Amino acid sequence: MTPSSKTQSGETKRYNAPALEKGLDILELLSTKTRPVSQSAIALELGRSTSEVFRMLTCLEDRGYIAKSYDSEGLVLTMRLHNLAHNWPPSKRLLEVALPEMRNFAEETNQSCHLGVYSSGRLYIAAQADSPLPVTISVKVTADFPLLRTASGRVLLAYQDKKIAEHWIAASEPDLSTEGRANLEQRLKNIRAKGVEVSESDRIASLTDISCPIIDLHGNAIAAVTVPYLNLLNHNTPIEVVRDQLHRTVQIISKQMGFGQ
Numbered sequence: 001m002t003p004s005s006k007t008q009s010g011e012t013k014r015y016n017a018p019a020l021e022k023g024l025d026i027l028e029l030l031s032t033k034t035r036p037v038s039q040s041a042i043a044l045e046l047g048r049s050t051s052e053v054f055r056m057l058t059c060l061e062d063r064g065y066i067a068k069s070y071d072s073e074g075l076v077l078t079m080r081l082h083n084l085a086h087n088w089p090p091s092k093r094l095l096e097v098a099l100p101e102m103r104n105f106a107e108e109t110n111q112s113c114h115l116g117v118y119s120s121g122r123l124y125i126a127a128q129a130d131s132p133l134p135v136t137i138s139v140k141v142t143a144d145f146p147l148l149r150t151a152s153g154r155v156l157l158a159y160q161d162k163k164i165a166e167h168w169i170a171a172s173e174p175d176l177s178t179e180g181r182a183n184l185e186q187r188l189k190n191i192r193a194k195g196v197e198v199s200e201s202d203r204i205a206s207l208t209d210i211s212c213p214i215i216d217l218h219g220n221a222i223a224a225v226t227v228p229y230l231n232l233l234n235h236n237t238p239i240e241v242v243r244d245q246l247h248r249t250v251q252i253i254s255k256q257m258g259f260g261q
Contacts (some may be wrong), residue, residue, distance in 0.1 A: 010143035036074020102129035116152035121171030159221035
């Protein structure tokens with residue numbers, strides 16, 4: 001029997017699958033790179049021999065997950081992983097329904113918005129709709145952020161069953177203090193009472209985030225739509241109007257997903 005090892009969370013794995021782990025290590029490494037990476041550099045960063053990395057790279061390239069860069073010998077990720085995620089039925093259906101409504105919202109309010117979902121203790125950006133104006137705030141699709149440090153993440157957390165919420169908090173911030181937990185609980189309570197989070201941006205000074213949940217049949221949030229509200233001098237829509245329109249938008253999305261009354 002192969003010896004057990006530790007996962008990233010520190011838990012002991014039940015079984016080892018060395019070949020699979022090598023392939024996943026390569027995919028995870030390339031996902032962090034903005035430029036092509038050579039075979040030798042991949043081997044060096046992963047602490048593996050060039051021969052075992054070569055076998056993995058050949059397999060991943062044959063399956064279409066990676067490809068050689070057109071202008072160098074380096075390797076890059078293809079869109080295959082992205083396409084797999086978006087072909088997963090719940091995700092695909094959500095994007096098909098949400099994106100048209102998000103674009104309508106952006107056109108009506110002159111404000112951009114993005115769709116966030118939970119992923120392994122993080123807030124993952126699944127879609128973006130830009131304002132029609134020349135000046136806008138855009139959040140990169142596939143970017144991820146600390147769950148508790150975003151309006152979207154707190155809204156998602158506010159509308160979860162207690163057991164799931166506890167798991168998400170532990171995955172996001174395992175060392176959250178007693179005071180921090182108390183402050184978070186009060187904040188989540190306020191979100192549930194209002195049905196919306198309106199708060200100063202955790203990322204950009206002088207920017208206000210407005211976030212509303214997309215609710216399923218069980219009252220749980222499957223996603224959040226968030227507006228990084230810009231106070232535009234010549235084309236401004238009052239923040240109260242944007243908030244109310246965002247609330248109507250998520251209700252429309254929920255109904256079209258089959259969750260609304």
